[in-house]
Amino acid sequence: MSSPLDKLEPRLVWKHFDAIRQVPRPSKHEERIAEHVVAWGKSLGLATGRDATGNVLVKVPATPGHEKAPVIVLQGHLDMVPEKNSDVTFDFEKDAIQVRVVGDYVYATGTTLGADNGIGVATAMAVAEDPAVVHGPLELLFTVDEETGLTGATQLDPGLLAGRTLINLDTEEDAALYIGCAGGADTHAAFTVTREDALAQTVPVRISVRGLRGGHSGVDIHENRGNALKFLVRTLAAVRRAGIEFGIVSIAGGSKHNAIPREADAVVRVAASSEGALRATVNEAARVLKEEFGEIDPGQRLECATLAELPENRKVFIRFDNERLLDALLACPHGVLAMSRAVPGLVETSNNLAVVTTEGNAVSVVTSSRSSVMPSLAATTEQVGAAFRLGGAEVEHLEGYPGWKPNPSSIVLNRALAVYEREFGAKPAVKAIHAGLECGLIGEKYPGMDMVSMGPQIESPHSPDERVQISTVGRFYRLLSETLKELA
Ligand SMILES: [Zn+2]
Missing domain, CATH: 3.40.630.10 (Zn peptidases)
Structure with a gap:
């Protein structure tokens, strides 16, 4: 034929x-x-x-x-x-x-x-x-x-x-x-948090990051696209810096270990009297992030919504757990960590803060590290693990693949x-x-x-x-x- x-x-x-x-x-x-x-x-x-x-x-x-x-x-x-x-x-x-x-x-x-x-x-x-x-x-x-x-x-x-x-x-x-x-290896961090009843006179508010481009955590990482989880924790850090007390109800974002997170959400409780200040701080955080990532992620949105008073929104992380979780997520690196000398333009080492989930009293984090130089890969997973261990998490390093x-x-x-x-x-x-x-x-x-x-x-x-x-x-x-x- x-x-x-x-x-x-x-x-x-x-x-x-x-x-x-x-x-x-x-x-x-x-x-x-x-x-x-x-x-x-x-x-x-x-x-x-x-x-x-x-x-x-x-x-x-x-x-x-x-x-x-x-x-x-x-x-x-x-x-x-x-x-x-x-x-x-x-x-x-x-x-x-x-x-x-x-x-x-x-x-x-x-x-x-x-x-x-x-x-x-x-x-x-x-x-x-x-x-x-x-x-x-x-x-x-x-x-x-x-x-x-x-x-x-x-x-x-x-x-x-x-x-x-x-x-x-x-x-x-x-x-x-x-x-x-590149070789790659994932790190899992597991936080166990303690919850307490929210104070009276507080309201639940959802802070959401939307509209980011995301992409592959390897071949797109050099573009310095926004990471929705980083946007979220930086916003919460700004709220903390402004002296607004809040308790986390839940935090979540990202879906795959090899994708840059496009969306993330936190439900927090703040005093009803602080709600206006919270919104102003979130708006200011949105302005700052736009200044930093507006060109690569023009569709980014930071949204703030007051939620209905449901039973699942009444228990918040104790302050100690709020602090250590937030600090560990802030300390975890994201993006390009080193460029190659051997191949101009090649990202040698990077890390992706990939997924965060909250289920009951368990907050889980997945990160994915890559490097074409194996000692650099090991050093990166060590660094990521250290940030989460300092935050009191149990850290597990998964077996990776070589570069x-x-x-x-x-x-x-x-x-x-x-x-x-x-x-x-x-x-x-x-x-x-x-x-x-x-x-x-x-x-x-x-x-x-x-x-x-x-x-x-x-x-x-x-x-x-x-x-x-x-x-x-x-x-x-x-x-x-x-x-x-x-x-x-
Ligand atoms: Zn092929």
Whole structure:
């Protein structure tokens, strides 16, 4: 049967991608695509197998005469994000992705395309098969479940790979090489508070933060967007500074550990005679926050509403608990803590004050720290933990995931840079990302692994608008082939 991809070059890459897109492979359902790749390896007489987690490894002998060259690992992931438009009938566990070519792009029809990371997998298969590509011994490593938990990389057997140089094929940017990512770790703090009956003549008031942009706590953190929880505790601190007595009934905000909080609420009680002063102080806090964050968060709102007298609003935290909770939340850092020297413009270390909830006498806090430098990550979680311990909370540090520290003098990076300049007459950008990648996990299992990540231009990955730019697939193939030749 003919396919819209039949006429595209490089032929071998598109032949493999055309086959891959017809094999269902949403995350956590990689059985069939793994079988497909294993069958291909066996058909070429290559040593092929799967580890206990389901990752596929195919060993490709060197081009004759290059047997002594270092082993190079080519790595991509087998799974894809299954997203579709609501008006499209499509079963990601059964149906083949329908593709169409529009100008210089390949699209799917109403679904994700799976170029992330199907093009990476297809490209590795193509270079292994292409007699024109000169290379040393290769290990093709295809991981499972990258998209919903980095499971394959997390559980990778540390004895599986012989290679100590790895080229990851999961970058979505032409003209860029990636050399680093952030590791991350969450900290949970649990406060137990004591409540007392509110004084007579006090009224319950809700102070709300609304309209912030929020965003991803990794890739958006450099923008210094407002954190609704920080807005809220700074407002309460202003109320305290103004000498207005208040008791907290509840405090809550944020929803996900990896999202910057967009909304937060506190219910407090103040003397009825202080209500006017409270409103004035909140308005002044709103003005100050607007001055500070108005440009990045133009939609911000601080609202103050007097509530009905309900039983749940009658018990307030004792003053001691009010103070220690407020101070701990004020002391907890949020935002960028350090910028990278190795990669200009990269956030090296950050913290997100992510979620606060109140349930009965328990106030829980979740924070999420990131850094591409593991000692800095440990120092940050320690600092966050200390702020909450000083506030009298029980602190728990959750197991995180490792970062990939950028190494500008990496051999594989410098070979790829030289090849890129020679082949395309321009310098690619050298970048890193302030979020997790498989390379962080693989590097932890294989200390000293020299790594770089490359790929073609893929727009809107993880959405039904996902598309891959055809001309950049050819460039990617040339960059990878020539880099392998240099390393052989
Ligand atoms: Zn990917």
